[in-house]
Amino acid sequence: MNEFALAAGVSPVLPIPAIRPDTDRPPPPPPIPEPETYTMFLAGFGLMSFVVRRKQNKNKIG
DSSP, X not given: OOHHHHHHTOOSSOOOOOOOGGGSXXXXXXXXXXXXXXXXXXXXXXXXXXXXXXXXXXXXXX
16 A cells, blocks of 8 residues: 555555446336326327317318
8 A cells, every 4th residue: 555545545455346236126117007097098089189180181171
């Protein structure tokens, strides 16, 4: 060990790598969306299909 390391307060022993407890476990599953998310998703699809059908019918008539 050199004088610079001792002056800096570095321990003369080799550092032991920290064992992280979360490395052995698999990652958590993705979160499950709430029912309101599905409701808004379906409402958006319904609104978009209404707009598309309305435009298609408007083009057929006029």
